[in-house]
Amino acid sequence: MFAFLARRLLQALIVMFVISLISFSIQDNLGDPLRELVGQSVSEAQRQELRDELGLNDPFLVQYGRFLKGAVQGDLGQSYFFKEPALEVILAKLPATLELVFGATLLIIVVSIPAGVYAAIRPHSFLTKMIMGWSILGISIPVFLTAIFGIYLFSIELGWLPSYGRGELVHVWGSWESGYLSWDGFLHLIMPCFALASIMLPLFIRLIRSEMVETLSTEYVKFAKAKGLKKTRIYFLHALKNTMLPVVTVGGVQIGTMVAYTILTETVFQWPGMGFLFLEAVNRVDTPLIVAYLIVVGAIFVVVNTLVDLIYGLINPTVRLAGGDK
Amino acid sequence: MSQADTIGQAAQVTHVPGRWERFKKSNFWYNFTKDKVAQISFVILILMAGAAFLSPVLAPTNPYDLVSIDIMDSEIPPSWAEEGEERFLLGTDNQGRDLFSTILYGTRTSLIIGFCAVMLQMFLGVCIGLSSGYFGGRFDSFMMRMADIQLSFSTMMVAIIVLAVFQASFGAELYSELAMLMLILVIGIAEWPQYARTIRASVLAEKKKEYVEAARVMGFGSGRIMFRHILPNCLSPILVISTVQIANAIISEAALSFLGLGMPVSKPSLGSLISSGFEYIFSGSWWITVIPGIVLVVLVLVINLLGDWLRDVLNPKLYKG
Numbered sequence: 067m068f069a070f071l072a073r074r075l076l077q078a079l080i081v082m083f084v085i086s087l088i089s090f091s092i093q094d095n096l097g098d099p100l101r102e103l104v105g106q107s108v109s110e111a112q113r114q115e116l117r118d119e120l121g122l123n124d125p126f127l128v129q130y131g132r133f134l135k136g137a138v139q140g141d142l143g144q145s146y147f148f149k150e151p152a153l154e155v156i157l158a159k160l161p162a163t164l165e166l167v168f169g170a171t172l173l174i175i176v177v178s179i180p181a182g183v184y185a186a187i188r189p190h191s192f193l194t195k196m197i198m199g200w201s202i203l204g205i206s207i208p209v210f211l212t213a214i215f216g217i218y219l220f221s222i223e224l225g226w227l228p229s230y231g232r233g234e235l236v237h238v239w240g241s242w243e244s245g246y247l248s249w250d251g252f253l254h255l256i257m258p259c260f261a262l263a264s265i266m267l268p269l270f271i272r273l274i275r276s277e278m279v280e281t282l283s284t285e286y287v288k289f290a291k292a293k294g295l296k297k298t299r300i301y302f303l304h305a306l307k308n309t310m311l312p313v314v315t316v317g318g319v320q321i322g323t324m325v326a327y328t329i330l331t332e333t334v335f336q337w338p339g340m341g342f343l344f345l346e347a348v349n350r351v352d353t354p355l356i357v358a359y360l361i362v363v364g365a366i367f368v369v370v371n372t373l374v375d376l377i378y379g380l381i382n383p384t385v386r387l388a389g390g391d392k
Numbered sequence: 393m394s395q396a397d398t399i400g401q402a403a404q405v406t407h408v409p410g411r412w413e414r415f416k417k418s419n420f421w422y423n424f425t426k427d428k429v430a431q432i433s434f435v436i437l438i439l440m441a442g443a444a445f446l447s448p449v450l451a452p453t454n455p456y457d458l459v460s461i462d463i464m465d466s467e468i469p470p471s472w473a474e475e476g477e478e479r480f481l482l483g484t485d486n487q488g489r490d491l492f493s494t495i496l497y498g499t500r501t502s503l504i505i506g507f508c509a510v511m512l513q514m515f516l517g518v519c520i521g522l523s524s525g526y527f528g529g530r531f532d533s534f535m536m537r538m539a540d541i542q543l544s545f546s547t548m549m550v551a552i553i554v555l556a557v558f559q560a561s562f563g564a565e566l567y568s569e570l571a572m573l574m575l576i577l578v579i580g581i582a583e584w585p586q587y588a589r590t591i592r593a594s595v596l597a598e599k600k601k602e603y604v605e606a607a608r609v610m611g612f613g614s615g616r617i618m619f620r621h622i623l624p625n626c627l628s629p630i631l632v633i634s635t636v637q638i639a640n641a642i643i644s645e646a647a648l649s650f651l652g653l654g655m656p657v658s659k660p661s662l663g664s665l666i667s668s669g670f671e672y673i674f675s676g677s678w679w680i681t682v683i684p685g686i687v688l689v690v691l692v693l694v695i696n697l698l699g700d701w702l703r704d705v706l707n708p709k710l711y712k713g
Contacts, residue, residue: 081541092557202700206693208643210650211666211685218673218682229674319544326549330647334670345651348556356560360553364545371544 182274318374512580517587525595635699
């Protein structure tokens with residue numbers, strides 16, 4: 067287990083290193099910090115002087131070393147637009163995005179497990195056909211279209227749900243303001259969460275169904291049936307356990323993916339989260355903010371993936387015995 | 393399936409069936425005639441693709457031609473609505489372009505990008521997957537580790553960041569000219585692990601078979617064995633992923649264009665058309681967004697349905713039954 071852990075952490079470190087290298091080369095090549103600082107009126111000689119002073123003429127490795135030192139201490143430079151440390155700007159928006167991901171994940175878990183299991187147990191029932199038909203339709207609708215159709219139907223035509231923003235927020239702790247604690251905030255959460263969940267939900271239903279079908283055809287399930295165990299006990303205790311193994315790995319990775327899709331949902335719903343901020347930063351060529359977003363999101367991906375692999379190693383002993391290679 | 397065909401061919405010495413005849417006798421064709429969903433999807437796909445590629449002939453107006461557009465015609469509802477006009481079957485968009493023509497051209501753009509991106513993915517994936525499975529060893533473990541890492545970052549994320557950085561450094565003007573190429577490259581490169589992994593898995597299974605040994609004994613080079621002997625036997629999984637990947641590529645393209653990182657509004661794909669209409673949905677002009685949206689969903693849906701059907705037909709697990 068220790069070797070597995072060490073190898074996994076080493077890989078995470080290497081990936082973070084590559085991300086930092088990419089981020090730095092973006093910062094190095096994109097935009098000109100001098101233009102942001104001094105404007106047009108300064109002469110060329112003064113510019114060169116300033117360049118030397120800021121260390122912009124140093125060799126690549128020296129500059130990268132400086133960047134890395136700052137990054138480790140949480141200093142990723144000042145946002146050009148907000149005139150505040152870029153990392154703080156990003157982290158202030160993090161709770162909004164995470165609440166969205168949390169709501170969507172909850173929806174996916176609550177809906178996909180029963181639906182997938184049902185579809186596997188009763189493959190020929192009418193409801194199963196509905197579930198599977200709906201899931202292929204769900205896969206085919208891009209997340210931003212689900213969101214747009216949702217807005218058109220529930221906000222414009224019916225007027226039930228608000229179409230943009232986070233609504234009324236309740237301050238919880240630090241920069242974290244929650245929409246879950248007030249009715250208005252909750253109403254604002256419904257559609258974005260559904261839209262975000264809609265991209266993953268069909269995938270999960272199909273995955274759980276196919277894994278469950280496979281598990282149900284194994285010898286030990288047949289044996290349990292022959293032994294006369296109760297159907298519900300076989301399905302939900304014995305079969306579901308082995309079904310969930312691959313689902314956990316895929317699921318963990320998909321939670322990371324959802325962070326990417328928040329860019330789309332946040333754009334449609336004008337949700338003041340990280341993704342929305344990132345697109346604005348791109349339009350303004352706010353390089354430090356772009357870099358900070360890259361590093362924060364990269365870190366989220368790496369942490370989630372590492373955790374998922376470790377959890378998988380914990381619940382599936384064969385991974386450990388084989389030395390970590392699947 | 394190709395093996396079964398060769399055996400059948402050898403048995404009939406007197407009459408060698410032509411390709412078409414063999415195709416009509418195949419399991420594949422039989423399943424197709426039995427499956428209504430697959431037939432309907434196929435017909436719709438052919439109709440849509442045909443209409444899209446004939447768009448310069450079929451479309452009443454040319455949406456790329458700025459002279460023919462009149463801004464006074466903007467936001468006219470579809471012809472069946474009260475204020476609709478006969479001239480514009482599906483209404484017009486915010487710039488006064490005929491929506492029907494624009495959708496035809498947009499579908500063509502989306503299909504071209506989807507198809508080319510998948511071709512690129514397939515090329516990369518097949519080369520990497522084949523050599524990685526065939527040679528094994530360090531190269532294999534390195535490539536698969538790379539694939540793992542790349543898959544753990546979602547394609548969408550990678551594509552958004554790469555395109556955003558390019559757009560910011562090129563400037564919007566130059567970027568809009570290169571948009572199509574960039575989309576194909578980014579979607580193409582970001583998804584190679586999907587192919588590489590599947591092909592590697594089938595190569596590992598094929599490599600142990602005797603015909604590969606025989607080819608080696610005959611002294612053929614690795615390149616020839618990989619591409620002429622092993623690859624043809626890995627075609628069915630490639631076919632299955634390709635359909636799903638084309639659907640995914642079209643969705644990714646639409647999403648990127650929706651974010652303003654893809655095709656420019658002057659040469660819209662379905663995604664940028666939806667995006668340009670989204671601002672007007674609150675003022676009641678629903679058709680600019682909803683109609684291209686429905687076209688996009690139908691296009692992706694029929695491709696996915698065909699992919700599902702293909703997977704069921706070609707899945708060897710079901711034969712064992």
